[in-house]
Amino acid sequence: MKVEVKNLSKKIRGTMILQDINLSMTSGHIYGLRGKNGSGKTMFMRCLCGLILPSEGGVSIDGAYIGKDIDFPPSVGVLIENPSFLNSYTGFQNLQLLAGIKGKISDEEIKEMLAAVGLEPEDKRKYKKYSLGMKQRLGIACALMESPDMILLDEPINALDQKGVELVKALLLELKKKDKLIVVACHDNGELEYLSDTIYAVENGCIGPEEKV
């Protein structure tokens, strides 16, 4: 998979959120986004997955432009900002409902994914009873469960304990080996440098030159 971002700009209600971004990303790599709150990392991720459409320029996935040729990347897993699930369902039920739409994975695979992020698959607690860390883990499991080709994770290690952080890092490195294209935005420089092959600094909607790690 190759993602090309060409002259990407986004203006929302008169404010320039992203400005003239140009970069290229390929499968089998982890790309880090570093920047202050409000710098445009999340908006950039939203553009990558098609939740928002560019005002100028564009994002292409293997040559197909989002908003023109396709509405969304054909295979994408996303955790952007806070995970959101149905309060009255358990973690498993939530993922089961979502997985049922595409019907690509079995209940067993969902349980394996839950275990992989450190959640108990048979946990009968409803989502509303989950701690922040558990919610985050469920959000990550949701983004990864169907083994998408492109994975976008915004602050994935937020609210996670050290064990959780290690689990997520190991998972992402494993997925990278499986030739996935992964984009991670993170405030923790150390973790970002550990995970990423390339880091982009985002500031005021602009993306600086890439830093190879």
Next chain:
Amino acid sequence: MKSRVPLRKLIWYDLRVGTKVNIYRYLFATVILVFISELVLLLAHDNHLSLQLWDLFYQIFEGLPEYTKERESQFQLPVLLMMFQLFMLFTIGSYPKQDICGYGRNVFLESGSRKRWWGSKCVWLCVNIMVYYVLAIFILAICLWVQGSPVSFKVTDSMTFQQVGKNTVSFFGNLLLLPLLVSETMGILQLFIGVFLRPIWGYGVSIALLVISAYKVNPLLIGNYFMMARNRYFSLDGKLSMTEGSIVCLILFLGIMILGSWMMGRYDILNKGD
């Protein structure tokens, strides 16, 4: 690689999650429908009327004759009809907006198509409103049965309202299908405003449309078609017919649906506060 989700799966998701999310709204609407039914039965009892099922339904949708502005005339609202409609619109609520900004964002991305997502929400809306009507008829029947009256779905001469025609198909078309079609049109208008602006604004526009329709008879004010007292089939003074009501509503419904589909293709999915 194409990874489009079939529309039927999206619809199934909406029916399942939409019901789950709105379950308390449905329960509340059920209580209100029981209240409306009992109110109609109480009024009928006071007037020594023996009502049958379609009499009850007619009473809710009778509305008011055309309002004429004179010195002594006082503007009134069709309270029963408005309650019925407003609680129907209440069951639609903010689910589509909540869905796209929360849990359903994953589904939105998985759908593979913005237009397909919108189409699924339109189908969900139509089914939701039909279920509300079926629920209302069911509750009316139960209330009649509890009162010890015979429950029959047949149209008989002993019914309390006047019909200009005696055709059963026209009867159900005017009394049942026309209000359903108007409800679907108001529903899609609320869905449109709710998704692209704010759900509460959609609700506000629906209320305003009902109030203005009660005040003024105009073929474009679709709230008028709810009111059987303004329908030629039930009233000799009626100015509106099922045919024009159906045409206006269908044009509006399809127009809003197509416009919504077009706008969804250009709409940015942001969080509150962005």
